[in-house]
Amino acid sequence: MINTKENRPISLEALRNGDRAEFARLVEQYDTFVYRLALRIVGNPQDAEDVLQETFIKALKHLPDFDGRSSLSTWLYRIATNEALMVLRKDKGAIVSLDDPDDNSDDEQEPLEVVDWCCLPEETLMSAEAKEYLDKAISELPATLRVVVVLRDIQGLSTRETSEVLNISEMAVKTRLSRARLQLRQSLSSYFSHQFGLEN
Amino acid sequence: MTQPKPSCHELISSLSDFVNGELEAELCAKIESHIAECPNCRIVVDTLRKTITLYQQTSAQTEMPNEVRSRLFKRLELEDLLK
Structure with missing residues (x-):
C-alpha cells in the first residue's frame, strides 16, 4: 500500500461533492508517487510532468465514475500508467501493450x-x-x-x-x-x- | 560467462519469489540447500538482492521539483490551496 504524507483517509464523498480542498489534499498526497512512476516509465522530466497533469485532470473528470471497488491509489496508478504508456506510443510510434504473449517463454x-x-x-x-x-x-x-x-x-x-x-x-x-x-x-x-x- | 548446471537452471525462475520470501516452504528449503553448496547460484541470489536494493535506493532519491507541483496546482486551478 502506498504511504501517504497524511494518515487521514481521503473522503470519496467529499471528492464526489466537488470539495476542492479535499481534491487538493488528494493531489498533495499522491503527486510525488505519480511523478516518480511517470518518470520511470517515460524516462524524461517533461513527459513525466505531462503524465502527472493529465492523470489528475482525468481523475477529476472521472471521479463520478469511480465505483470504489479498488482503492483510490490503485485507481490513480491505473490512470497514470495508462497515460505514461500513451506517451510511449505517441513518442516512439511503438506498439506498447500490456498483453505479452511471451509470458511463458523460457x-x-x-x-x-x-x-x-x-x-x-x-x-x-x-x-x-x-x-x-x-x-x-x-x-x-x-x-x-x-x-x-x-x-x-x-x-x-x-x-x-x-x-x-x-x-x-x-x-x-x-x-x-x-x-x-x-x-x-x-x-x-x-x-x-x-x-x-x-x-x- | 559461466553456464550453470541444469539443476541451477531449474531454480532460476523461482529466485525472484525466493528473495521476496514468497515461496512455499518446501521449494524455499530446496533453494537454500542448493545455494549452500553451489557458489554460482549463491552469487546469483546475492547479486539479485543487491540489484533490487540499488534501484530501490536510487529511485527513492528522486524528488518532484517544487515548480512542477506549482504548475500542477495551477493547471488544476487549485493554486489557492497549494501549501
Missing part, C-alpha cells in the same frame, strides 16, 4: 553472468556512473517488464495491487517481475565486471 534459461560484485564498496555501487547505467538499463527494459518493476519494486505496490493496476493476473506480475529483475541483475553484472575487471 528466456531465463540463457547463460548467466556469474560475477560476485556485492563486495565492491558502497560508494562504487552507488556512484553517479553506476546509477546512470542502472537508469539506462531500466529504461531499456521492454515496457511490459518496466511497468511491473516500477510498480512492484520501486513504488512498493503488492503483487495484487500491481495486478489490479495493470489488469493482468498475479502470476503474470510475478513472471514479468522475475524476468525484469534477472535482466537488470545481468546488466549490472556485465557493467561491474567490465569496469572493475572482476573474474567469472
Whole structure:
C-alpha cells in the first residue's frame, strides 16, 4: 500500500461533492508517487510532468465514475500508467501493450553472468556512473517488464495491487517481475565486471 | 560467462519469489540447500538482492521539483490551496 504524507483517509464523498480542498489534499498526497512512476516509465522530466497533469485532470473528470471497488491509489496508478504508456506510443510510434504473449517463454534459461560484485564498496555501487547505467538499463527494459518493476519494486505496490493496476493476473506480475529483475541483475553484472575487471 | 548446471537452471525462475520470501516452504528449503553448496547460484541470489536494493535506493532519491507541483496546482486551478 502506498504511504501517504497524511494518515487521514481521503473522503470519496467529499471528492464526489466537488470539495476542492479535499481534491487538493488528494493531489498533495499522491503527486510525488505519480511523478516518480511517470518518470520511470517515460524516462524524461517533461513527459513525466505531462503524465502527472493529465492523470489528475482525468481523475477529476472521472471521479463520478469511480465505483470504489479498488482503492483510490490503485485507481490513480491505473490512470497514470495508462497515460505514461500513451506517451510511449505517441513518442516512439511503438506498439506498447500490456498483453505479452511471451509470458511463458523460457528466456531465463540463457547463460548467466556469474560475477560476485556485492563486495565492491558502497560508494562504487552507488556512484553517479553506476546509477546512470542502472537508469539506462531500466529504461531499456521492454515496457511490459518496466511497468511491473516500477510498480512492484520501486513504488512498493503488492503483487495484487500491481495486478489490479495493470489488469493482468498475479502470476503474470510475478513472471514479468522475475524476468525484469534477472535482466537488470545481468546488466549490472556485465557493467561491474567490465569496469572493475572482476573474474567469472 | 559461466553456464550453470541444469539443476541451477531449474531454480532460476523461482529466485525472484525466493528473495521476496514468497515461496512455499518446501521449494524455499530446496533453494537454500542448493545455494549452500553451489557458489554460482549463491552469487546469483546475492547479486539479485543487491540489484533490487540499488534501484530501490536510487529511485527513492528522486524528488518532484517544487515548480512542477506549482504548475500542477495551477493547471488544476487549485493554486489557492497549494501549501
